[in-house]
Amino acid sequence: MSPGILDTPLARHAKIEVPLICGAMYPCSNPELVAAVSDAGGIGIVQPISLTYVHGHDFREGLRLIRRLTPKPIGMNALIEQSSRTYHERMTRWIDIALEEGVRFFVTSLGNPRWVVDRVGAVGGVVYHDVTERKWAEKGLAGGVQGLIAVNRRAGGHAGPKSAEVLIEELGGLGVPVVCAGGIGDERGFLDALRLGYAGAQLGTRFIATTECRSSEAYKRAILAAGEDDIVLSERITGVPVAVIRTPYIERIGLRAGPVARWMLRHRRTKHLMRTIYALRSLWQLKRASLDETGEKDYWQAGKSAATIDRIEPAGAIVRRFAAAAG
Numbered sequence: 001m002s003p004g005i006l007d008t009p010l011a012r013h014a015k016i017e018v019p020l021i022c023g024a025m026y027p028c029s030n031p032e033l034v035a036a037v038s039d040a041g042g043i044g045i046v047q048p049i050s051l052t053y054v055h056g057h058d059f060r061e062g063l064r065l066i067r068r069l070t071p072k073p074i075g076m077n078a079l080i081e082q083s084s085r086t087y088h089e090r091m092t093r094w095i096d097i098a099l100e101e102g103v104r105f106f107v108t109s110l111g112n113p114r115w116v117v118d119r120v121g122a123v124g125g126v127v128y129h130d131v132t133e134r135k136w137a138e139k140g141l142a143g144g145v146q147g148l149i150a151v152n153r154r155a156g157g158h159a160g161p162k163s164a165e166v167l168i169e170e171l172g173g174l175g176v177p178v179v180c181a182g183g184i185g186d187e188r189g190f191l192d193a194l195r196l197g198y199a200g201a202q203l204g205t206r207f208i209a210t211t212e213c214r215s216s217e218a219y220k221r222a223i224l225a226a227g228e229d230d231i232v233l234s235e236r237i238t239g240v241p242v243a244v245i246r247t248p249y250i251e252r253i254g255l256r257a258g259p260v261a262r263w264m265l266r267h268r269r270t271k272h273l274m275r276t277i278y279a280l281r282s283l284w285q286l287k288r289a290s291l292d293e294t295g296e297k298d299y300w301q302a303g304k305s306a307a308t309i310d311r312i313e314p315a316g317a318i319v320r321r322f323a324a325a326a327g
Helices: 009-014 031-039 048-054 059-069 085-100 114-121 134-142 164-171 187-196 217-225 248-253 259-266 268-291 304-308 315-325
Strands: 020-022 043-046 075-079 105-109 126-131 147-151 178-181 200-203 231-234 242-245
Touching: 009 126, 009 147, 020 031, 020 315, 031 043, 031 059, 031 315, 043 048, 043 059, 043 105, 048 059, 048 075, 059 085, 075 085, 085 114, 105 114, 114 126, 126 134, 134 147, 134 164, 147 164, 164 178, 164 187, 187 200, 187 304, 187 315
Parallel strands: 020 043, 020 200, 043 075, 075 105, 105 126, 126 147, 147 178, 178 200
Antiparallel strands: 231 242
């Protein structure tokens, strides 16, 4: 690798030393984890519902706590799907507070990002958009985003249907930086992504298995023990496939949505209601499971990168090790 391999468009956009993102994770993104990744030279992304509902911080005070832990750049994730007027108003307020507190890097997910781009761009900030295929990338670019987070089929949570190789072929010529999200748990995966032409990598599962993450030790040990075949797609969390660790609980409830739920999800008039029911239930279940130290509530999201993760370590050590491998 050449000496300037870490000097990518993502690194310049986010004003970071290592083009490595700690992706926003519900319920795993606590302030200490976000700060540790940023302080080591990558960028941690705040997940607002995780910060407030799971970890109990007032949103502004949570951002200020992170600022006390590191002076380096942090980002914020904005889920912008128009699920309700109340949620939209809350997200708008969170974005305004983040901008007031100096956040200048945003990652949008779902929906049309134009209103976020306009707000963030007015103060010189940058917006990247989560996508799983070209048609969503084109919609994001029409909304003015400056970069794309390409979520592939090896990701945890809401994984995409395509491989990292196919996604960079589809998106690499669109004229904006593309970040690889999914399946990266070690230095080799990071370097492979850069060689493919990605401007950086977004990691989630790797950063759960860290000393700073407040998720339970049982959850972290499950990541260390998991192989690729232990990561399965469940429709039972949000109504669309989500990558989780195969556990006794997951085996017991099954992977497919029930017949009534499937019927409701197929119809325009009932789809929103069913998604809302799923969302409210999953917020509570995932929060409870991630913090439960007994391991009895084994309802854990993870990607296939779990197969390459063999120890719990400080988040900063991961960032520095990845940077050293590219040097």
